[in-house]
Amino acid sequence: MSWSFDNTKPIYLQIMEKIKLQIVSHELEPNQQLPTVRDLASEAGVNPNTIQRALSDLEREGFVYSKRTTGRFVTEDLDLILQSRKQLSEEQLQQFVSCMLQFGYKKKNCQMY
Known part of the structure; x- marks a missing residue:
């Protein structure tokens, strides 16, 4: 596939x-x-x-x-793996918050999710 x-x-x-x-x-x-x-x-x-x-x-x-x-x-290199995991997580979180703000939510509302 x-x-x-x-x-x-x-x-x-x-x-x-x-x-x-x-x-x-x-x-x-x-x-x-x-x-x-x-x-x-x-x-x-x-x-x-x-x-x-x-x-x-x-x-x-x-x-x-x-x-x-x-x-x-x-x-x-576990340090590279952990650092990359943190970076990817932060990027995903920023994308989520950006989308929620576009939907009209406030930043404080995003913390609930």
Whole structure:
């Protein structure tokens, strides 16, 4: 089954976000091997080059690392994972508050949710 993507941002960025979310939520554990580029591309329904770009950028950011003969793995850097979880949580919270304000709620009302 293909992953769903929106047309508002590049697919490789959406793939990066999905994998980061899997890492910070521990769906993917530290040192866990990732599926191959070909397998991820098939699962996501995208070109392998798109997956390759997303994984290369994740590697540059430190979320994954490569072992030449065995593939890519999730980082062991728990500080990076925790920091990213906090950052993603704050971004989601800001988006929620922004939407609630657009609906006419006051900031103090948003605290109830």
